[in-house]
Amino acid sequence: MSDVLELVDVSVVRDGRALVDDVSWSVKEGERWVILGPNGAGKTTLLNLASSYLFPSKGTATILGEQLGGVGTDVFELRPRIGMAGVAMADKLPQKQTVLQTVLTAAYGMTATWHENYEAVDEERARAFLDRLGMTEYLDRKFGTLSEGERKRTLIARAMMTDPELLLLDEPAAGLDLGGREDLVRRLGRLARDPYAPSMIMVTHHVEEIAPGFTHVLMIRQGKILAAGPMETELSSRNLSLCFGLPLIVEHTGDRYTAHGLPLS
Numbered sequence: 001m002s003d004v005l006e007l008v009d010v011s012v013v014r015d016g017r018a019l020v021d022d023v024s025w026s027v028k029e030g031e032r033w034v035i036l037g038p039n040g041a042g043k044t045t046l047l048n049l050a051s052s053y054l055f056p057s058k059g060t061a062t063i064l065g066e067q068l069g070g071v072g073t074d075v076f077e078l079r080p081r082i083g084m085a086g087v088a089m090a091d092k093l094p095q096k097q098t099v100l101q102t103v104l105t106a107a108y109g110m111t112a113t114w115h116e117n118y119e120a121v122d123e124e125r126a127r128a129f130l131d132r133l134g135m136t137e138y139l140d141r142k143f144g145t146l147s148e149g150e151r152k153r154t155l156i157a158r159a160m161m162t163d164p165e166l167l168l169l170d171e172p173a174a175g176l177d178l179g180g181r182e183d184l185v186r187r188l189g190r191l192a193r194d195p196y197a198p199s200m201i202m203v204t205h206h207v208e209e210i211a212p213g214f215t216h217v218l219m220i221r222q223g224k225i226l227a228a229g230p231m232e233t234e235l236s237s238r239n240l241s242l243c244f245g246l247p248l249i250v251e252h253t254g255d256r257y258t259a260h261g262l263p264l265s
């Protein structure tokens with residue numbers, strides 16, 4: 001299996017501080033990774049590296065076989081091969097575009113302009129992705145009027161539109177109510193188990209949001225990797241406690257995870 005992402009001794013330094021500190025990590029084709037870590041740990045910074053929008057200050061980052069900053073690497077060719085759904089993206093999108101337009105514009109690598117001459121085949125694809133995420137009833141709604149959950153689902157459909165080889169999700173379930181979270185986990189689980197779906201990396205704050213089908217976990221604290229590997233071995237109470245700096249217990253029930261602190265005594 002080839003590497004979808006390979007970071008070797010990567011640091012990202014800003015104002016003399018390493019936001020990502022000497023990280024080596026590889027994601028192989030077909031793997032589905034979860035990134036866990038406290039606020040400010042460097043999770044979004046890792047996704048920004050993986051999406052080729054941020055270059056390492058030190059070390060090498062290779063995405064889909066292209067080394068960032070390497071001779072012959074054109075990030076403008078690389079970016080359409082990567083789908084990214086995150087909070088930052090939602091703010092850049094025109095609030096007055098319809099849901100269908102919001103997803104369709106991704107096919108042309110832009111966030112704004114709406115042309116009438118989109119190909120019928122692209123519209124079919126946009127409708128299909130929105131349908132998969134349960135958004136068929138919202139096609140004509142203005143993006144700016146959507147609830148948090150509807151917005152998140154639209155962004156995931158949008159990220160799928162270029163048929164990416166790597167899908168990056170930054171806190172896709174943040175701000176959702178319990179029903180919305182469970183609905184999204186179910187949909188992400190379906191995607192994660194689909195052998196034709198892209199390799200995936202999802203940042204989350206809660207182990208409850210890990211959908212069945214995710215295979216690996218990376219834990220990061222203060223820019224440094226604490227654990228990285230298969231979910232079954234690495235998502236342990238010990239690792240999670242070290243990552244968040246307090247005693248925690250992880251429980252694995254069926255195909256889902258929960259975590260909590262020690263019982264009060």
Ligand SMILES: Nc1ncnc2c1ncn2[C@@H]1O[C@H](COP(=O)(O)OP(=O)(O)OP(=O)(O)O)[C@@H](O)[C@H]1O
Binds near residue numbers: 044045046
């Ligand atoms: N351009 C920048 N210049 C200086 N510091 C930055 C810059 N971007 C991010 N940081 C800092 O880097 C650290 C890591 O940020 P990052 O957004 O990766 O954290 P995160 O793990 O995604 O946190 P959260 O869970 O709160 O989203 C934070 O302390 C943040 O303040």
Ligand SMILES: [Mg+2]
Binds near residue numbers: 043044045170
């Ligand atoms: Mg973040």
